[in-house]
Amino acid sequence: MAHLRALKTERRHGRTYAEGLAEYVDFALGLMRQKEFPDRLITVMRERYSGAAAVARMRSAMQAYAMEAYGLTDEQLVAMVYAPFTEKGLHLDRYLSNEQPDLVSATETIHELLAEDVAPPAGDVAALADRLQRVAGLTLAQLRLLYHSSLRLPSTTPVKGELIDAILEGDPHKKVVLSL
Incomplete structure (x- = not known):
């Protein structure tokens, strides 16, 4: 999800990959705090994504994972975010x-x-x-x-019978991550 957020920020919103990654990391760190993760794990997570070298390393790792796990290239992921x-x-x-x-x-x-x-x-x-x-x-x-399908986004008011709403209905941590 971090890679998709960063690609969306870079390609659709004309900002940097690092900015999109930072948005997602901030979101994830907030969830970790809400779920009362130990501070040392939160620090490890924050440091893993800190700095230009870390962003490049994580981007490369996420690209490799998308290819190995799902057979998806960055070009295909970019199509997905559009x-x-x-x-x-x-x-x-x-x-x-x-x-x-x-x-x-x-x-x-x-x-x-x-x-x-x-x-x-x-x-x-x-x-x-x-x-x-x-x-x-x-x-x-x-x-x-x-x-021929609609682009159904999750809503704040669940719609009965909509798959995305059924998935998110019981998630106490659901949140829309906005790009600035």
Whole structure:
């Protein structure tokens, strides 16, 4: 989660990776205090992420973990923090402009590709589909499913039947971490 927060801060909000990591570490340290972790563990945690060398070391470790555990590259994680394919591509323009500028001219074709649930694409559209699958780490069927799905964020008032709300309902430490 720390790596995703830092990537989101860096890529979506135009700030530094270190700032995003610091936001998450502050959040985690606050939870540790609430849960009455021993002070020495809180100090170890704070020191692990302190300074430029520590940030670089932790970034490298988190990139390696994402690849080893989930087979995800940073490019795919960046796509994840933009959520460009949900809500019929609500954030697609911003994602393409910032992260895949050579695909901006194909925006309309991407929308058509994801909106359809037909036979596999051919020609240039097939190459475009392959590229989208590579940058997202998802199959075309999964991208189409996302395209037709809503981007459901957790709410402060739980909605019955919503998975994210059911997961968070019993969490006494849930909190929205805001980026400045």
